[in-house]
Amino acid sequence: MTTATATPERKAQLETPTAQIWRRFRASSPGKVGGIIVLMFIVLALLAPILKPYDAFKDRSYRDRLTPPSTSHIFGTDNLGRDVATRVLHGSRISLQVGLISVSLAAVVGTLLGLIAGFFRGRVDAGIDWGTNILLAFPGTLLAIAIVAVRGPGLTNTMLAISVTQIPVYVRIARSMVYSLREQDFIHAAEALGASSWRQMLVHVLPNGLSPLIVQSTLTIGTATLEAAALGFLGLGAQPPQPEWGTMIADAFQIGVATTAPWTMIFPGLAILLTVLGFNLLGDGLRDALDPKSQRAAK
């Protein structure tokens, strides 16, 4: 899958493509930092059900409402006396779920549409392009808000709304990938051997254009996390008592304790910031490793 990005002088080093990518990734400091943050985030999300000093949903203690951070509650407690740290920890599970599901959905649907547009051109291409332009005519957050407002608040609709807003990017990438590859000899060879359009698309074109898609997916997980939090904050995303980070901030904001008991709002926000930062850094690092040509332009 890396043959397309390998340059002649790199080939001369007799390095396997995987080793080459790994070497370039390790040379990229944003990649390393991002990788560590993302890894930490995934480990915490997986361990959240085990690492629980308190229950994220049920453990309420009305005597300990809105207590500031202390040794027993390192991030303090919220207005129902729930442990903020536990809820932030469990929030990582929701965030990870939203990021992975909505981005996978957008990537699969968008890439397929883009491949189809690039392959069949003509009216199909024009139609898909029209649809893409309409989706791009809305600011992303606004489109997501509109979709959730129509379909009703909740986590499932949040994921759906976010993936719809992200489809256009993948359509564009996949379409330009087909345009750049379809006149290559190996595609013509496949066609001459009788490969169907679908086989050419999925077996020959797609694997050769994966790099930008992988980079884009990593970056859009960051965007998805931000948008899920924004919807949660507007009361349209995950609903209480689910410990979604944006919803937690909304709780504090609506009840009016966001500024009187700021720990209820600061820690979920930090978690959002750190997660998004991690995925953005990892995306930059993957770009350095997988797509070295674009890296040169940026540095």
Added chain:
Amino acid sequence: MFVYAMRRLIAIVPVLIGISILVFMFIHLIPGDAATILLGERGTPQRLAEVREQLGLNKPWVFNPEGFAKNGVLGFFDSQYFNFVGKLLQGDFGVSLLKNIPVKTELVQRWPGTIELSIGAMILSTFLGIPIGILAAVRRNSIVDNLSMTVALIGVSMPIFWLGLLLIYLFAVELHWLPPGHRLGTDLSISFKPITNLLVLDGVLRGQLNVTLQALQHLILPSVALATIPTAIIARMTRSAMLETLNQDYVRTARAKGLSQRTVVYKHALRNALLPVATVIGLQVGALLGGAILTETVFSWEGIGLWIYEGISTRDYPIVQAGVIFVAFVFTLVNTIVDISYALLDPRIQYR
């Protein structure tokens, strides 16, 4: 050039049609039509039928073959969708379900709030982002460069509603330096009669400088929150554009002639680097509209974003519909104008 501009403008027509179809579909996917929402629990079947008749909800969705038999071609288009589009073209956005006033009245009142906030954010992000980008490029790989690019990266990853709350906590609640929200203090917002609803301007027009001053004070925190992401993007873009031009042969020639660093950076490199930067700035204008919903909600800023948010939470769908469609129109228009001006500014671009 004129032909190119016209073609780009005409090309947005199908997109506008698409927006209207999408928004129309949205409204019809909501469970319960406007008549049910309007009447609520009181709706007897007979009353419901009357209201549906009034609102034209008993007409077919897209085409009306019965109308064709009665009134010919005009009757054929006597449907919910075409009536909706027809009213939109006349600037009629319908009537608010809860407040019973034309949606347009409120739209006209709220829009200047968002413009004022966006101008504030745009000024901040341009005047911060460009110098930071230049500095980072000129002192490439120095501490200044690394630090500012790290901050910029944090900036693009920032949940701005959270940043807004932090700013309120720090500067309004703890330090009492700035007001925590709204466009004016309670005393002035009752007594002051705005003209354009751009309050900073209105204070000057009415000769009440205290209004201008107070409006500016209220503008600072929301502008900072809204400007965060654009500032970071502009700084990154300026840096990479400057690095590219600083490596060009003509810059080396200018240096070889013995020109000062200052002249080379500002007269030779910057001018050519500004072109992509200008485009990014233009595109951020559109992006601000998305961020405005969050910022306005946090700061209770009476603009179009808060208006949409209120419309959603009170299920006042004509407001949501008008707000979404209006923002999408403006967004599309701004982005097209940016595209056209890019072609205007850059003589190397071939426009056909």
